[in-house]
């Protein structure tokens with residue numbers, strides 16, 4: 001992004017560095033009603049695009065409205081594994097949502113046994129069944145999956161393999177798993193997305209994982225309103241903080257932040273916006 005370009009008047013200028021937040025929750029209560037302020041902060045921080053993530057069917061219309069109102073927002077359709085006492089999606093319903101304009105992914109979906117509240121793995125079958133529904137929908141809709149996995153990586157990978165999740169592809173978001181899990185996900189053709197956790201002092205192992213993930217398979221995200229990166233740890237997170245994740249990833253990989261901004265933006269376009277003219281309709 002450092003090549004000189006020429007404006008209409010023939011004067012060269014430097015293209016701005018631009019970042020994409022590949023995963024945020026702008027409809028959550030912490031951020032709701034702050035949209036104007038957040039968008040101004042994003043512009044000031046050179047964060048030009050964001051993917052707004054859906055966690056329940058009940059929430060979908062609010063998330064979708066963000067993506068149809070602003071041409072630098074897109075959205076997903078899905079039900080988070082931690083969402084309980086919510087409407088279960090069917091493959092047909094997810095397909096119908098995926099066909100709506102600006103819906104570029106299925107999720108977030110996956111498995112989370114961390115919040116199982118003492119239930120056994122067998123008792124979490126409902127999560128696996130819900131995950132299977134999402135994978136089938138993603139395959140049929142030809143949309144990538146946004147995968148959430150916590151304390152459940154073996155089952156997450158097993159279900160993905162059983163359902164042919166590699167056909168849909170997608171991203172393991174907010175990655176906190178081991179090197180072995182990262183490489184298993186890469187082998188299935190998935191991207192790996194790093195969040196503010198990468199900047200936490202204790203995240204030595206995760207930084208080792210990040211070092212070994214090829215840059216052309218990396219995404220960056222905030223998962224806002226949670227997990228604000230250093231130096232904002234503990235505060236309410238917004239997409240404007242995603243450059244801090246990029247800076248940490250650049251340091252880990254020994255490349256410039258421009259390289260990380262450029263490559264993660266290209267990766268986002270390749271995974272979520274497709275190639276050629278089809279992207280214009282999505």
Ligand SMILES: [Zn+2]
Pocket residue numbers: 108148149173174
């Ligand atoms: Zn998640």
Ligand SMILES: [Zn+2]
Pocket residue numbers: 023025053108223
């Ligand atoms: Zn999320």
